[in-house]
Amino acid sequence: MLGRAMIRRLVALLLVLAVAAALLLVLWPQVLDLQRTWPTAQLVSFRGAAAVVAAGAAVVLFVVALVARPVRSLASSVAVLLLVFGAVSAGFVGARGLGRDDFVEAQPTDVTVLAWNTLGGAPGADRIAALAVEEGAEVVSLPETDAETAAAVAAAMEAAGLPMSVLTVAYDDVASSKPTSLLISTALGQYAVAVDEAGVAVETTPLMPSVVATPVSGTGPTIVAAHPQAPTRDDVPAWRDGLTALADACRTGDVIMAGDFNATVDHMAGLGRAGGALGRCRDAAVSTANGGLGTWPADVAPLLGTPIDHVMATRQWYTTGFKVVTDLDDAGSDHRPVVAQLSSTGA
Incomplete structure (x- = not known):
């Protein structure tokens, strides 16, 4: 024994x-x-x-x-x-990456992308617009931002010489859902969201909406403002479906995607292809040594937070600058904005 x-x-x-x-x-x-x-x-x-x-x-x-x-x-x-x-x-x-915010000198064909989950527009339209104007953003992804706030941001940007078109997707029949808005520079052309006969977005994510905008002319990148549902215990299936939908949106073509993904690159493992983190989209933060900086919550140090806000793009673009904005932690949102400068590869 x-x-x-x-x-x-x-x-x-x-x-x-x-x-x-x-x-x-x-x-x-x-x-x-x-x-x-x-x-x-x-x-x-x-x-x-x-x-x-x-x-x-x-x-x-x-x-x-x-x-x-x-x-x-x-x-x-x-x-x-x-x-x-x-x-x-x-x-x-x-x-x-622990943070590297140097940007290559911008070229005329570059696209600057700003993504900020505004927690219902908490920072206010003027503050959101001020950041977008300061960064010279041509694409502004605003999860948890309604059409009224987005329109006010666009008006302020136009007054500063940066005219933007506004697209918003909202789920009026989902009580817990919050709208997602996308602002696109008119210099990039006219964009539209595909809808069905009832006016409901055809390409989106469950429970929380994402905006999938395509160029009306057929020329230019598809631009996605991403916001899949957060992975709370009861909503993990919807979260997984949302990430899969975003990966599918990045399977083919020329795509720029930005927003609050409620996911780190760890969660995206298995959803990428051809070197992409999500579909064929590559993560701008990781490619510029910024992937270790947390974007949520904004009230903890970046190295202790989780990097769930991303800018991603297919092989038609490479990242020539990225930063997590840390000087707006008291602006009212629980997320930090992220900014990426994308340069065309000519592919």
């Missing part, structure tokens, strides 16, 4: 193995295709914060190991696992 000491060692070993397995799944849920399931989707979102928490927990366990001899081996083993987890998590953040 096994002695008590042997049983304790076996139990401790099983606990260490269980912790190791759990940390591996949080670190890389893609290994079992769990990146878009609850609760791993939530746990993998905050890699920077996870690294800090893991390091703190490891310190506590090392102290426990020093003062509590009976659990010394178990506590120190778990502490080592946490340190490894924290180091690798921090490594992911660093590899995706």
Whole structure:
């Protein structure tokens, strides 16, 4: 028969193995295709914060190991696992980029894209427009922004010499839904959203709307203001369907996509093709060493937040500048704006 000491060692070993397995799944849920399931989707979102928490927990366990001899081996083993987890998590953040906001000198054919989930227009139309004008944005993606606010932003931009057309998609029959608006410079031509006989957008995302705008002339990029449903426990299926719909929108053609994706590049694993993060669309932040900076929530440090607001584009474009705007954290929205400068590849 096994002695008590042997049983304790076996139990401790099983606990260490269980912790190791759990940390591996949080670190890389893609290994079992769990990146878009609850609760791993939530746990993998905050890699920077996870690294800090893991390091703190490891310190506590090392102290426990020093003062509590009976659990010394178990506590120190778990502490080592946490340190490894924290180091690798921090490594992911660093590899995706800790922030580089230098822009190549803009060319006449470049397109500057601004995306900002405004939390119902909380910053106010004037402040939104001021940022768009300051950045010289030709495309402005505004999740959680109604048509009235978007029109006011467009009017302020036109007064500053940047005339914009406005497209808004709203789900009036979904109580929890919030509109998404898209402003496009008139210099890029006329754009339209495909609708059915009832006037409902044909291409969009479930529960929360996305705007898919195509050039009326047939020449120019399809422009998408993205806002799939957040992955709350009950809405994970709708969230997955939304990401799939956005990936499908980026399968072919010339596409620029921007907005609040409610997803990091980890969640998008398996939805990309031909080198893209989502469909054939490549992430502007990752390609410019900015992919580790969190855009939500705005009241925590960027390295501790989650990068769920993106600008993406197909191979017809490459990113010549990107930044997460951090000086508007007190503007009223819980998201940080992101700005990307896209240059044509000629493809």
